[in-house]
Amino acid sequence: MAKCKRCGKWGIFLKLNSFGQCEKCEKELAEAARLERERKKAAFWEELNNLPHAEIRRDGVKQKAQSVSYLKEAMTYPRVTAKSNPAKFADFVVLDTETTGLSCTKDAVLEVAAIKVMGYKFVEVFHTMITPPPQKLSMDSAREAMSVNGITPEMLEGAPMLYQIIPSLQEFIGDMPLLGHNLEFDLKFLCRAGLDVTPETRRFYDTYELAGHLLKKPKWSYDRETGGYGPNYNQNYDVMDYKLETLCAHFWIDRMDAHRALGDCVDTAKVFRYLLEKKIDTTADYDN
Known part of the structure; x- marks a missing residue:
């Protein structure tokens, strides 16, 4: 019989994921991870919002569009x-x-x-x-x-x-x-x-x-099967x-x-x- 490594549940038809966890445990861990990510983001944004924010005036004057070719x-x-x-x-x-x-x-x-x-x-x-x-x-x-x-x-x-x-x-x-x-x-x-x-x-x-x-991207090479060039995922990247x-x-x-x-x-x-x-x-x- 299968046994969940997290909660210890046994069952003949118990389905386990690649980490040996049952479906219930997998969902609980996923939800806990999601909540932790949200907590970290909330804490970060609170910290960022507490930083000094520059005063943004509206005193700019409209002018002819500038060239950006330089x-x-x-x-x-x-x-x-x-x-x-x-x-x-x-x-x-x-x-x-x-x-x-x-x-x-x-x-x-x-x-x-x-x-x-x-x-x-x-x-x-x-x-x-x-x-x-x-x-x-x-x-x-x-x-x-x-x-x-x-x-x-x-x-x-x-x-x-x-x-x-x-x-x-x-x-x-x-x-x-x-x-x-x-x-x-x-x-x-x-x-x-x-x-x-x-x-x-x-x-x-x-x-x-x-x-x-x-950082390396996949190199492109000729693929005989497709008759065209494409990324070669067999090489290191x-x-x-x-x-x-x-x-x-x-x-x-x-x-x-x-x-x-x-x-x-x-x-x-x-x-x-x-x-x-x-x-x-x-x-x-x-x-x-």
């Missing part, structure tokens, strides 16, 4: 080596937006979030919803995006326009390094509205770019892709609020720290 050339990323000094990367502002689509010219920003990090610790929060132009909110791409991030039109009522909060965001980031996941995407929307990130001393960190250097969700799963990071700007800021900062720890030798003599 960003790709302006955004260079520091090289991370085993001898890099981890203290060099400890202070930054992590930034994220939620938008109605992928085009900075056709789509609009719905939410902006940034967290100031000092010594790898969160110290101040910038967060606001954004009222987009009505015509951009009614587009099919907007409805599709909002079905993913869970943002509703009601959540945007009374929110400032993007250009109105740019001076406050400019003050918040100051001259600090900027971190994001596919950071160029977010900056295109913000810089088009007037944000200036061009100081020569500015550093940029991107977890998407950094993961591409430190670390991750399927470099999406934020994939990287969080790889590093066993419980996502705080997926597909929302503030939650993605938190997760991006955590992924950044894990990527640095993966590469940097903490016993090395630091050369930079």
